[in-house]
Amino acid sequence: MHDFFFYGTLCHPPLLETVLGRAVELHPARLADHAVHWAAGHSFPMILPRPGAVAEGMLVRGMSDEDVARLDFYEGGFAYHAHDVAVGTDGTTVTARVFFPDPGLLDPGAPWSLADWVAEWGEIVVSTAGDFMAAYGERSSEELLARYPQMLLRAASRLRARRGGPAAIRHAAGAEDVAVHARHEPYARFFAVEEYDLRHRRFDGSMGALVNRAVFILGDAVTVLPYDPRRDRVMVVEQFRAGPFGRGDAQPWQLEPIAGRIDAGETPEHAARREALEEAGLALGEMRKVSEYYPSPGALNEYLYSYVALTDLPDDAAGLGGLEDEHEDIRAHVLDFDALMALVASGEVANGPLILTALWLQRERAALRAEE
Template sequence: MADVFFYGTLCHPPLLRAVLGREVRVAPARLAGHSVFWAEGQHFPMIVEGGEGARGVLAEGLGPDDIARLDHYEGGFDYRTRDLAVLADGRSVVARVFFPEPGRWRPGRPWRLEDWVAQSGPVAVEAAGEVMRLLGVVPAGQIAARYQMILMHAASRLRAGAGGPARLRRQAGEGDVEVEAWRQPYARFFAIEEYDLRFRRFDGTMSQVVNRAAFISSDAAVVLPYDPIRDRVLLIEQFRMGPYARGDAEPWLIEAIAGRVDPGETPEDAARREAEEEAGLTLRDLIAVAHYYPSPGAKAEFLYTYLALADLPDDAAGLGGVEGEAEDIRAHLVDFDTLMTLVDSGEVNNAPLLVLAMALARRRDDIRRRHRAMP
């Protein structure tokens, strides 16, 4: 049996429960001569020697299975344990404390659990479910290497869990889908999840067990900048792996600006950030168009799409992209009639831009009437 002192994210009871797979009683505790800071540039804290004392909680009597689960959850982030005396309930207890490898992280601002819970708590708890499902299947280091993608997937699941209108379609209820087995045969930037499951048939019975797989990518925001005064849009062009893998002779596609929704940001935030990263563009009003699954038979991807008012002078087009992500993007300014010619010819051949172009065609007169006098 072991006693463990937690000073960071695992002080949050829902996260500790998700990691250990059970409820654990903890007591307030303090480690003298230490301080806790955010790890600079990261979404978690680190403990350092020095200071008035690190406050946290003490979990006593953890068993081998608990320790294995903690090692799996923390191990990929280069944390190791030390046995130190902590104060809890007026007692001095020797407990294990997770320390980062020396030099692995730099301390940032002082850590406050309340700040982390407000910013990242629900997403981290959701992500812990996926991390712990991979215990004994995938090494902790591999999980840590793609933890940002796991967080984005978790944020997508939380948004999806809010549900949507069900006026015509069946409204799902508890027990309508029963999962008998789950596997993750591939996981890097994207992932593949495979399920053996049953689902409720329209006659009320459950289906036989079927095997289904889904390509996992997080939610994304797509935005088409439009200048209602000049009556032009900004499009981007870049190499795309999907068309290339299909054997398309033209794997450079004309698209709208798009990118993944990061944990802690809204789809609207993502649209504005991507416009800056891909085209150096500051957007004004965002006009929601449609939010949808582009290929629900095989992909978990969900798109939030927008028209955006923007100032698009002649020098707005150029080269862009995030160099560290190997993005190589060229922007084009085209007038509305040219956009529709590209749609009609098939040169625009991806669903998000097709949807946005048709939405612009439908709303263009009203947008121009309302914004004709805009400076």
């Protein structure tokens, strides 16, 4: 049997239960001459030696070999490995295993706060841990670590989706209306593919036959069309797109709104503002929601939040942009509104979010200009 001292995210009982697959009893404990900080640039903590400091945490006693294997799988994915240390609890000292980050991989940030982490990251990380541990025994923790940001995004999208939407005329689904018999993940890199063997409720009230359905996992994303109501012009961006290329399109460069995936821990509006700076060096003004929707629900889990942003667009607003470390090569165009609609009519604008947003702007344009 093994004793463990936890000082960071695993002090959160729902996360520890997800990793272990069972609930355990936690006892307050302290590790002398150590301090806990946020790992700079990350959503988790690190522990480091610091004479005179005390790291507060939780002790779990009597862990099984299977518990240890599951912990090693989860923590090993983040390049954390366990070492034996002396931990104080209930006036006594015990030897317990503590996960330390591999040397030189992380830099310390601000002092750690479990309460702050729970408020901002708790639900997302617990949901992600469920996906992480579902691969226990099938994939290496190093493989999962390589796509952990995408796994966080997947979990954040799933949590946003839980609220559902109105069901005035469509079937108001209940938990018993879809029965999943098996789930597989045959492909998982930057994107993923999930396969389900499932039954679902039919309109006659019966449960349908067992069917296999595949879903391409993209996560939630945002699009934003900057619009200058005073000058009556918009900004669109142009870039090479793998989708049209893979279709065999002779013109794989696309005109689009500014767009990007919504990172875990940010709102759709925050993501839109971040993407505008990254893609076009543009600081957006007031944002108006166009719609939120599934662009292709037959096979994609992608869910889009589309906006128009009231933004100053002078003659020199257009230029080149994109992030070098993401191999982005983006060109911005500033167009009169009538020129945008001519491109929609000609088919040169050939993607759903920009067409939808342009038509919304066509409807709302007079009102937006009257506000000036």
